[in-house]
Amino acid sequence: MATPRKLKTNKTVRLIFTGGFLGSGKTTALAALARDLVRRGLRVGIITNDQSANLADTLIVRQMLGELGVPVEEVVKGCFCCKFDELIDQMEKILAHEPDILMGEPVGSCTDFVAAVANPIKIHYGKSFVFAPFSTMVDAQRVRELLLKETATTFPEEVAYLFNKQLEEADIILLSxxxxxxxxQIERYLAVLEEKHPRKEVLAVSARTGAGMSRWLDRLLSSRPGAETVLAQLDYAVYARAEAVLGWLNAAVRIRGDKAFAPAGVLRTVMAAIRDALQAKNASVGHLKMVMTGGGQSMWINLTHRDAEPVFSETRMADVAAATLIINARVHLAPDDLEAVVRTALTALEAAQGLQVEIEDLQCFSPAYPDPPYLTRSPASGPQ
Ligand SMILES: Nc1nc2c(ncn2[C@@H]2O[C@H](COP(=O)(O)OP(=O)(O)OP(=O)(O)O)[C@@H](O)[C@H]2O)c(=O)[nH]1
Ligand SMILES: [Mg+2]
Structure with a gap:
């Protein structure tokens, strides 16, 4: 097996990685934790991750934590597992800021993190880093849809398999x-998760109200060894099919008006047009998120379930005459169909609101077969 390149740290940096399915609340929770850690006087950096460039998450984290000076880097065009060398490159950039804690959010369609990322880091960079417990976030809607099968879904069984594997490799399961x-309801879902995973700690958290967050943070800062739960077995063909059924779209769109326009109105209009089309096509939504940036400000809108109401960010923007719209959609739909849905929504926006809409970049695809280069099921089996 190839050996990753060397990396030097002046001190041991704690790694807090939090995974979980699309839209489960990872970015919001990590940003809240980072804020708390900075308040405690600790230096923090964050690495985001996506299958393509033009990430909503990087913009969101920068907007949420910008004034705290938290460095944010990203690994794109593949999950941390498959882009391990790029992850090390981005970690090195963060290390230049001498962090005490480095946080990472694997992309929501990723599993096998411990074997593909944590174990290689332990083997090759054991002295530089210590892993906090690896947390997997789940929200109640997804528990009902993919675990209890109580609500309708178009996601095939492979997606439920992936979801379960994410839970299986957690040290801590977070009901978000x-x-x-x-x-x-909290009691019920905690009981369900505890029954399925009797040896794991299961906590309920809300990044919005802060409930449960300090308890979780105490666990993450404890001396308990982390990222210890290696998946004994993962069928990569099934995992690959779970990812391949998703249409994955990232777009950067320039929007200009003859006079200033309200960003929230544009976000609402585009979201409604895409959601209506997805409803008509009966396509389940993993996560549809859009960030508008203009005049040095960002605001965003999220949809984590096709039939739910979209949720706006707490931050708002003043009216602007020009802005960039980043669209990230992860939907159970063939890429060509998803691309057509989004292009149609943008054309309708131009026609209805008299705005000039220019697509600067648009990538739409299904994630490639996962092929982690340093996969190691047992940390002891690699070079020391
Ligand atoms: N009510 C409530 N909403 C939350 C909470 N945490 C996250 N959300 C919302 O859930 C949606 C998705 O949150 P994200 O943090 O983007 O989820 P994610 O897991 O990072 O999503 P991906 O990176 O796309 O997989 C957003 O609308 C958030 O505002 C929470 O504690 N309470
Ligand atoms: Mg995220």
């Missing part, structure tokens, strides 16, 4: 967005 649930 607990503010949306009644106490008895």
């Amino acid at each position: 967005k607990s503010d949306l649930l009644r106490p008895e």
Whole structure:
């Protein structure tokens, strides 16, 4: 097996990686944790990850943490597992800021993180880093859809397999967005997760209200060894099919008006047009997120379930005459169909609101077969 390049750190840096399915709340939770850690006087950096360039998450984290001076880097065109060398490159950039803690968010369609990323890091960079427990986030809607099979989905069984593998490799399972649930619902979902994963710690958290967050952070900062749960077995053919059924679209769109326009109105219009089309095609949504940036400000809108209401960011922007719209869609739809849906929505925006809409970049594809270069099921089996 190839050996990754060397990396030097002046101190041991704690790695907090948090995975979980598309839209489960990873970015929001990591940004909230980072804010808390900075408040405690710790130096933090974050690495985002996506299958393509033009990530919403990088913009969102920068907007959320910009004033705190938290460095944010990204690994694109593949998950951390498959882009291990690029992950090390980006970690090195963050290390230049001398962080105490480096946080990472693997892309939501990723699993086998411990074998593909954590173990190689432990083997090759053991003295430089220590892993905090690896957390997997799940929200209640996805538990009902993919674990309990109580709600309708068009996602095939392979996606449920991927979702379950994400839970299986967690040290800690986080039931996210607990503010949306009644106490008895929280109890029910925690019990379901505990029953399926009796040896794991399961916590309910809300990044929005802060409920459960300090308990989670205590675990992450404890001396408990992390990223210890290696998947004993993962059928890569099934995993690859789970990713391949997703249409994955990242676009950067320049929007100009003859006079200033309201970014929230544009976001709402494009979101509604795409969601209506996805409803008509009966396509399940993993996550549809759009970020508008103009005048040095960003705001965003998210849809994590096709039949849910889209959610706006708390940050708002003043009206602008020009802005960039980043669209990230992960949907159970063939890439060509998804691309047509998005292009049609943008054309309608231009026609209805008299805006000039120019697509600067648009990538639409299904994620490639995962092929992690340093996959190691047992840390002891590699070079020391
Ligand atoms: N009510 C509520 N909503 C939340 C919470 N955390 C995240 N969300 C919302 O859930 C949606 C998805 O959140 P993200 O943090 O982008 O999720 P993610 O897991 O990073 O998504 P991907 O990176 O696309 O997989 C957004 O609309 C968030 O505002 C929470 O604690 N409470
Ligand atoms: Mg995210």
